Amino acid sequence: ESTSTIRRAVVTGASSGIGAASVRALVADGWQVVALARREERLAALADELGEACTYQVCDVTDESSTQAAVDAVLAGGSVKALVNCAGAAIGKDPVATANLDDWRDMYELNVLGTLRITQKLLPALKRTEGTVLVISSTAGIEPYEGGAGYCASKFAERVMARVLRLEQIGEPVRIVDISPGMVATDEFSLKRFHGDADKAAAVYAGVPNPLKAEDIAECVRWALDQPDTVDIDSIVVRPRAEGSYTKVYRER
Template structure:
């Protein structure tokens, strides 16, 4: 396992926007070789054009075939030193009694099974490299409930259990399992997706206080990856100063 700035090759999923895009840029600036994976090819190619150490790889993490093809590609082109499981998303704020089964299923497929597919496929590559890192970007929603959030908190709790259980299962191997759990992060698409494109409602989520930005979380991820190889950052919770919990935010004028 190499340390930061020594040409390590890191896969970042959900790399076309938000935290994923900022993580790709941050890691590239710090000397990593980055494989930027997401569904939107044109955005990935723009990242690759801006950073010579970034490779664009179109990927749908809900597809077994796509993930298997990525693993084969990485294996045949130099292997892998780490993966940042960042792809995910929320949909709706429906109460349990009104739960949208299809929406909940979409969140589970993307956040939980997508992370599972990628992690399973990348583990053999990290073992072949004799060490590496698996970062799972969850959320403070993985640790606390809030009204209307059962669908999203449920999948993030499951994603957290995936990472913490894996840490127990492979303890003793030179592979670190790192969880980064952000609070409120203002990105261009998270709340817009959650509210089905309602830009006004999405904007109100971040009014009256200073939320985190994607760069803040990307810096946290890069810091955790850069620790000496005997140091594992099991969990890093990163919130805005004004956020005490998912349901308690100090907003001006509120």
């Protein structure tokens, strides 16, 4: 069997949101998936739901030894054809003048350095299979907005990392794909951003007719990975129809 026919993917941030939806979409499309996240009980439930096509490893991408152990376990289990980087979060929405440094540090550790860490560790294995590094970045990495400086800066950094990796790997047998979602209503994104304040989280989506769902982004992931190895879906920007930009959102009142 040629290596290019083995469809085994690693998905980070797999316990919720776009990560969990991507695991489900890939398994439905015939992939073997190793789901990575910190919360073991959620991973176990996902693996239980999806059967033997889905296995999991507990992994905190902000932690070096946790990530190394997960990567070692993944590689001991076989080859890897895709890495889907979904682990990420927005933490806080304060103006620059009063922003919490710990929030910024946590976002940099997770969104930037966490993505870098696991991508570095799996890159050699991905090149052996003509594989793909996929990054779920954000429209916040394209267009900054008030209150979003820390998150936007981390997502700009993540997109730059993906862009430069793509340039550096030209001629090598690996694809780099960036998917930049706009407003996606997941269970935890805005709750996390507002440190658990459910009213503030709900207000983000108030009156917006159809925010994107995690499944909409998972379909982009599935489709991008399903292209021939030599076709690189370089960048996808996807927003709900009602969102023209972060500051131009249609709301029914």
